[in-house]
Amino acid sequence: MGQRPFAFALLMALMLPMLPTSAETSTFEEQFSLEWSHDFGDVYITTAPLFHGEQLFVRTSASWGGHDLPSIASFDLNGELLWSFSNSNSTQHDMSPFLLVKSGSGACGVWPWMLITGWSDGTVEARSPTDGRLLWSYHSEPITWGITGSMVAYEDQIIIPTRSGLSSLCASTGAAQWEVETGLGWRNGVSVGEGSFYLGDESGMLWAVSNNATVRSVALDDGKIRHAPLLTPAGLFVQSQGVRSSTVYLIDPGTLEVKTTMKIGGSPAIPLGFDHYVLSADSESVRLYDCTMNCTMTDQAPFRSNGEIAAVHDGHYMLPYNGDAIGWALLELGNNSTFELQTVATGADGYSTAAPAFLQTDTRQLVAFGSDDGEVFVYSTQEKAVNSEPIPAPHDFNWLAQGVVFLLFLSLGGAAIQLLRNQGTSVLKFLSVYVLLIGLLVVDDVALQWSEWIEDSTPTSENKEPWNETWDESWRGTQVVTITLGGEDFTIGGFENYTNVFELTEAACDELDLEIQSESTSMGQYILAFENETGEGWEYTVDGRLASVSSDLKPLDSSSRVHWYPVEAR
Amino acid sequence: MFQALGTHGPELSPTMALVLDIILLTAAFWLLSGPNRRSAHDVVLMATLVVSVSLLRVVMQPLPNVQPVTAACLLVGAQLGARRGAAFAVMVAMLSNFIMGDGWWTVFQAIGWASVAVLGAKSGLVVDGVYNAGRTALAAIGSAFLFGLIVSFSILDGTFGPVDFAFYLLNGLPFDALHALGNVTFTIWFGAWFSSILAERPTLEALEYTVLDGHGIDA
Numbered sequence: 001m002g003q004r005p006f007a008f009a010l011l012m013a014l015m016l017p018m019l020p021t022s023a024e025t026s027t028f029e030e031q032f033s034l035e036w037s038h039d040f041g042d043v044y045i046t047t048a049p050l051f052h053g054e055q056l057f058v059r060t061s062a063s064w065g066g067h068d069l070p071s072i073a074s075f076d077l078n079g080e081l082l083w084s085f086s087n088s089n090s091t092q093h094d095m096s097p098f099l100l101v102k103s104g105s106g107a108c109g110v111w112p113w114m115l116i117t118g119w120s121d122g123t124v125e126a127r128s129p130t131d132g133r134l135l136w137s138y139h140s141e142p143i144t145w146g147i148t149g150s151m152v153a154y155e156d157q158i159i160i161p162t163r164s165g166l167s168s169l170c171a172s173t174g175a176a177q178w179e180v181e182t183g184l185g186w187r188n189g190v191s192v193g194e195g196s197f198y199l200g201d202e203s204g205m206l207w208a209v210s211n212n213a214t215v216r217s218v219a220l221d222d223g224k225i226r227h228a229p230l231l232t233p234a235g236l237f238v239q240s241q242g243v244r245s246s247t248v249y250l251i252d253p254g255t256l257e258v259k260t261t262m263k264i265g266g267s268p269a270i271p272l273g274f275d276h277y278v279l280s281a282d283s284e285s286v287r288l289y290d291c292t293m294n295c296t297m298t299d300q301a302p303f304r305s306n307g308e309i310a311a312v313h314d315g316h317y318m319l320p321y322n323g324d325a326i327g328w329a330l331l332e333l334g335n336n337s338t339f340e341l342q343t344v345a346t347g348a349d350g351y352s353t354a355a356p357a358f359l360q361t362d363t364r365q366l367v368a369f370g371s372d373d374g375e376v377f378v379y380s381t382q383e384k385a386v387n388s389e390p391i392p393a394p395h396d397f398n399w400l401a402q403g404v405v406f407l408l409f410l411s412l413g414g415a416a417i418q419l420l421r422n423q424g425t426s427v428l429k430f431l432s433v434y435v436l437l438i439g440l441l442v443v444d445d446v447a448l449q450w451s452e453w454i455e456d457s458t459p460t461s462e463n464k465e466p467w468n469e470t471w472d473e474s475w476r477g478t479q480v481v482t483i484t485l486g487g488e489d490f491t492i493g494g495f496e497n498y499t500n501v502f503e504l505t506e507a508a509c510d511e512l513d514l515e516i517q518s519e520s521t522s523m524g525q526y527i528l529a530f531e532n533e534t535g536e537g538w539e540y541t542v543d544g545r546l547a548s549v550s551s552d553l554k555p556l557d558s559s560s561r562v563h564w565y566p567v568e569a570r
Numbered sequence: 571m572f573q574a575l576g577t578h579g580p581e582l583s584p585t586m587a588l589v590l591d592i593i594l595l596t597a598a599f600w601l602l603s604g605p606n607r608r609s610a611h612d613v614v615l616m617a618t619l620v621v622s623v624s625l626l627r628v629v630m631q632p633l634p635n636v637q638p639v640t641a642a643c644l645l646v647g648a649q650l651g652a653r654r655g656a657a658f659a660v661m662v663a664m665l666s667n668f669i670m671g672d673g674w675w676t677v678f679q680a681i682g683w684a685s686v687a688v689l690g691a692k693s694g695l696v697v698d699g700v701y702n703a704g705r706t707a708l709a710a711i712g713s714a715f716l717f718g719l720i721v722s723f724s725i726l727d728g729t730f731g732p733v734d735f736a737f738y739l740l741n742g743l744p745f746d747a748l749h750a751l752g753n754v755t756f757t758i759w760f761g762a763w764f765s766s767i768l769a770e771r772p773t774l775e776a777l778e779y780t781v782l783d784g785h786g787i788d789a
Contacts, residue, residue, distance in 0.1 A: 425703075425758075428758055429758050429759055432751075432754055432755040432758050433755060433759075435751060435755075436748075436751050436752060436755045439747070439748045439751045440633060440634070440636070440748070443634060443635075443745065443748050446744045447741070447744040447745060450743065450744050451741050454737065454740055454741060458737075545734075546734050546737075548737055548738070548741045
């Protein structure tokens with residue numbers, strides 16, 4: 001009878017691999033459907049729409065070569081236009097996000113709910129969200145551009161980053177309370193914390209302006225600071241945009257001393273802070289930082305996004321892909337400061353930089369996406385009846401997963417019963433099925449880990465990819481990519497700091513103006529085609545050695561030479 | 571290699587593919603032909619086995635590298651001998667690839683499974699009509715790696731160096747291990763049964779001769 005506890009313990013131990021199968025989540029497409037859309041014409045939408053109450057606000061921007069005027073508009077949740085106003089004086093890109101200000105009172109007066117809009121002609125307008133009525137306006141001097149960064153409400157002030165400085169306006173009247181000169185800025189939003197307002201400029205200067213208009217600054221480098229510095233528990237998180245790559249600075253908000261720096265990809269997005277995390281992106285990757293003590297990157301995934309990021313439904317985050325229609329990244333944060341990335345097609349896909357807007361009502365969830373083509377798309381979950389029995393959500397039954405789980409239980413149960421009957425051969429029969437099923441479930445991951453281990457264990461070879469004398473001498477010692485296409489070699493070099501082949505190849509294709517097509521598989525990113533040429537498949541070598549893992553898993557050093565070619569050209 | 575999934579050596583022209591098919595068929599017939607005349611029962615048994623195992627392979631295609639054909643070849647080789655086992659392997663490779671996709675790799679699969687059949691014939695899996703399950707399980711494990719090695723040669727097209735090929739083989743080990751696991755499962759569950767249906771059974775006529783040989787002369 002001593003076999004029974006043993007059989008029970010064995011059964012419990014072997015059942016552990018089955019537990020995660022119940023943790024499946026539904027996709028965006030399963031949850032949301034397109035409710036309505038509105039085309040604004042020949043304009044861009046470059047900043048996030050905004051939900052408030054039963055309204056959606058959208059702002060558009062003038063576009064290159066377009067004739068339609070930039071405007072702000074309000075819709076009800078069914079897509080009916082409530083009001084709109086255009087600005088014929090604003091002819092540059094309008095990307096300053098809406099600022100919604102609650103009603104309140106202060107030393108300079110009383111103000112109602114206000115929708116504040118900054119324009120590229122230097123104007124700041126406060127309008128009533130209800131009917132769009134103009135409450136006050138303020139005009140700052142434009143130098144090519146006017147206001148392009150995010151504003152902030154602080155006590156009874158509206159703090160605005162003008163083109164050349166920072167201004168404090170009375171929330172009640174729009175009258176200037178103080179103005180200070182900083183540097184020329186672009187998309188340089190302002191943030192508030194530790195008794196100061198922080199902003200950067202196009203010369204890599206970080207500015208701290210106290211509420212009595214005292215100015216301090218620190219020169220970071222010659223990059224461009226194009227976002228509102230983020231105040232995190234570890235310090236100020238600032239990205240400085242260089243020519244090909246950028247740098248993250250962690251700065252003491254009190255002394256403005258640099259605590260840490262990190263290299264990242266080019267054209268960083270506007271980072272988003274939440275809890276003790278920062279989520280950001282650039283032309284290479286989406287990156288998650290844990291800023292509890294000292295901002296450290298905890299996860300990243302290849303994705304090109306250079307605009308805004310927003311929180312959406314169920315604690316997820318979304319950001320647009322700045323390129324051909326890959327769609328939007330939907331990030332689900334997991335344990336251990338990691339995230340899962342899936343892409344979602346919305347209709348507003350391709351070269352977008354505006355974050356989505358999200359609204360949770362009593363009965364449904366809405367997400368609005370603004371496209372680079374000047375169209376807004378509003379998605380919604382199915383409306384739930386209020387005060388009625390909850391309707392069980394339709395469950396997409398995964399027959400395969402459930403079937404495998406059933407077989408796992410069956411094989412284990414069978415093994416346990418045979419063990420109690422002292423039927424050794426039968427125990428082996430059932431256990432062999434169990435082990436085979438587990439093998440089938442894990443073989444992809446094991447193969448991936450195994451390949452990575454082989455890669456890591458292989459001593460770095462001498463650089464076997466010969467130096468081509470026609471290459472630019474300045475590429476020596478840097479990362480170089482060659483793509484053999486139609487029998488011709490396309491080569492570009494001078495890259496640094498790319499950590500894997502996929503990121504480097506994407507950057508190279510950017511420079512070479514070559515289209516790259518890839519798909520995400522369970523074993524990593526698979527390159528399908530360059531310039532739509534699929535051939536019999538594509539292979540790559542790193543320093544002359546044929547790689548055996550997907551390009552996003554193949555690490556590089558600072559002088560690696562990567563060569564892509566179609567299999568038939570091997 | 572990951573970036574070359576779906577490519578297995580050179581692409582064949584239709585004519586070359588036809589030539590290879592003819593060579594494989596000829597090999598199968600040569601292996602089946604022999605001094606002993608086959609009974610109708612043998613022919614039907616072989617045809618049924620080839621068709622059913624081929625179909626089984628097609629049905630189990632979604633499971634990566636679970637190949638019941640390998641275990642079947644091992645047992646056919648053990649019971650019917652190396653020649654008939656190899657012929658069985660060639661015909662199954664041809665027939666199943668006719669459905670799943672024919673090409674340069676068919677030759678290597680046929681050789682791989684034929685080698686497994688020879689291994690089955692030479693490993694003493696059935697001695698004096700007694701099936702040895704333990705030895706069969708070990709042979710099933712070994713045959714997975716043997717088959718994996720032989721099929722991997724299909725990737726060699728003159729541009730692969732020995733080091734690259736070694737890396738290719740190393741990278742395939744997890745899938746070979748899964749293949750071995752599938753083989754063991756198949757032999758544990760069906761090995762004895764499959765072996766018994768393949769066992770040579772004397773006909774009534776042969777039994778009569780045996781009886782007469784033993785006792786009739788004195789009668």
